[in-house]
Amino acid sequence: MGYVQVLPEYGLVADPIIGLVTTAGASLGPVIDEVERLEKITDDVVNMLSGEGSFLSSFPNREKSLIYAGGVTAMWYGIAVGLFIAGVVALALL
Numbered sequence: 001m002g003y004v005q006v007l008p009e010y011g012l013v014a015d016p017i018i019g020l021v022t023t024a025g026a027s028l029g030p031v032i033d034e035v036e037r038l039e040k041i042t043d044d045v046v047n048m049l050s051g052e053g054s055f056l057s058s059f060p061n062r063e064k065s066l067i068y069a070g071g072v073t074a075m076w077y078g079i080a081v082g083l084f085i086a087g088v089v090a091l092a093l094l
Helices: 029-048 065-093
Strands: 004-007 012-015 020-023
Touching: none
Parallel strands: none
Antiparallel strands: 004 012, 012 020
C-alpha cells in the first residue's frame, strides 16, 4: 500500500494502514526547530500577561517595564475618560 503526502516540502507522508505521519527520507529537523521557536514566542506572550520577567526582544534589566507602562497608560486613559465625563456634565448644566 502507498503513502499519502501530507507536507511534501518537509517530506512528511501519512501511512493509511497504521494512521501515522512520518518522514519519507527527509529529516524532521526544520519542523522541530520551527516548533521550538514558536514555543519560545508563545511563552513570551503568555509571560507578558503577568508583567514581570525578561522578554525575548527587550534590553537587559527591564524586567518591570510592562508594569510601569501599564500604569502610565491606565493613568492617561483615566484622565481622558474623566475629562470627557466632566465635559458632558458641564454641557448638561448649561
